[in-house]
Amino acid sequence: MDDKLMLMIPGPTPVPEAALLALAKHPIGHRTSEFSNLLAEVTQNLKWLHQTESDVLMLTTSGTGAVEAGIINFLSPGDRVLIGCNGKFGDRWAEVAQAYSLQVEKITAEWGQPLDPQLFQEKLEADTEKQIKAVIITHSETSTGVLNDLETINRYVKQHGEALMIVDAVTSLGAVNLPMDTWGLDVVASGSQKGYMIPPGLGFVAVSPKAWEAYKTAKLPRYYLDLGKYRKATAKNTTPFTPPVNLIVALHATLRMMQAEGLESIFTRHQRLMNATRAAIKGLNLPLLTADSCASHAITAVAPSSVEAEQIRAIMKKQFDIALAGGQDHLKGKIFRIGHLGFVSERDILSAIASLEVALRELGYEGFTPGSGVAAAARVFAQS
Template sequence: MDDKLMLMIPGPTPVPEQVLRALAKHPIGHRSGDFGKVIAEVTAGLKWLHQTQNDVLTLAASGTGAMEAGIINFLSPGDRVLVGNNGKFGERWAKVCQAYSYAVEEVKAEWGKPLEPEEFRTKLEADTNKEIKAVIVTHSETSTGVLNDLQTISRYVNAHGALMIVDAVTSLGATSVPMDEWGLDVIGSGSQKGFMLPPGLGFVAVSAKAWEAYATAKSPRFYLDLGKYRKETAKNSSPFTPPVNMFFGLQVALQMMQKEGLDAIFARHHRHMRATRAAMKALGLPLFTSDAVGSPAITAVAPVDVDAEQIRSIMRKRFDIALAGGQDHLSGKIFRVGHLGFVSDRDILTAVGALEATLQELGYQNATLGAGTTAAAQVLTQS
């Protein structure tokens, strides 16, 4: 049957019908007063989601573009930076920093394990000359399903005085990322995750401390010069031609999120994480990360007695359900179940039921048929 694809990956994520309708509207002039009203509403909604009074800027870019902008606007060639690396995206931010000639030092952890906050504290306290200018951490490491302890790391960074730059691409909208309360200086994210939109928009939130660093930063920038976006956003405009229809969709998506409420959004994502993890355990499928550090956005599974890619293939071909695979050295070794954005309890039960049928087709005998669905349902009905 056509048009029944169900996305259970960490991005792109499902898009609500009313957002799709907004995306299909006829464009209007991006310098018009009507579009200025859209920008004003969207900007206010973004500040609400980031739990901040600081600037939140919108770019026509992916999450990587948002993060690159969030790095280069506040640093100069030769600056010393600490980058947390416990997965594909922490690794990526180190490469971005190297491309701009920053002096990169990595705090590493094995893929599937969390970053150790005390390692950051040790390095920051040893930096008595305050040479470390920024610390860059991925909050929810999409490649492994690990949620790093951003709050504790940020506390150590604030005590030192360096900038706290955060990849919140899969955590924003899935779990609380209170920018002002935690003292976060730069937050990058993307539209195709918790925002319930297609890919195309990147968001960068910037603190007053980061703007002070911007004034002296010397990294090259033009299109990604956030000073231009700050100036124009204050006038409910944009420095370059924005994707007008994506703003229409963002406007509706934020309205939906505000109607649901932050606490309810976060509770839903945590409920889906617990239900998914309970189902995998009941089916005898080992989880790649411990419960203590699981991400509310995505669950990584490391099957032993059944092939991960065969699971993904049958789920896609027979049930039109897309699961994500492993990246780099984890390719073929894990599969990842996304429960991020516009995902409901019914979606979790559907995906688990299809997975059980898939395991049965593959001759998997390590669990009783129906055990996964029962375990997930118990979590969903008790929450």
């Protein structure tokens, strides 16, 4: 059946009707008072979502562009940076930093395992000459479904005193508590197609006063991604370049939806969806890639051993029009990932798990009792 696609991937995520209708409107001029008034409200609501009084800036980029902007605006060639690498996106930030001639030191963990905060503590405490200028962490590692212990790592960064805390929050913002000001985070980058519940195309960078001080002396090249331009324009409720007007109109709608739900309710909903998904996978006797103690609220990675991950994804897509994400790099073909981020409800989880049970049976997997996955998820929902 046409037009029944169900996105259960970590991005793009499902888009609510209010945002779709906003996208369908005639564009308005981005230099008009009408747009400026809308942008003013969006900016205030972005600060609410980030739990900050600092600047939150919008760029016409993907999440990668937002993180790149968050790196290049505050550093200079040759600066020493620590980067946590335990998945596809941690590795990507190391590549970006190396492309800009930064002195990169990786702190690694096996894909599917969390970063060890103590390794950051040791590096930072040993840096008595304060040469480390930034620590770059992926909060929710989308490629594996690991939630890294940002709060603890950030505490060691604060004790260091000099280094900036730069965060890839692409699949954590809007899914898990990330209090920028309370924790003292310096740069928080994210993308529109995740917890924001709108299509790809907007990147967001929140910037602390400490980071703006570093901006004054940073020497890496930048123009379109020069956040100083965005800061000046945002203060006047405008943009430095032509923005994707209708995406911002849609964002206006989804931020209002999020405010109506409330931050605590949003975080609780995502945790409930994560718990139900993981319970269902355990009920089907399928191995999870990550431990419960470090599980992302946005994405669950499953590592089946007796059935092929890509065959599961193929049946889910062909027979049920449900899109699951595959593995990346060396995990390609070895895992599949279930997204439960953004505009996702309990009904979506139950539908996806029921369809997954059928797919597993069609592939000859008999390691579960029919209905056990759905029952396990339903028990979580009944208890919460």
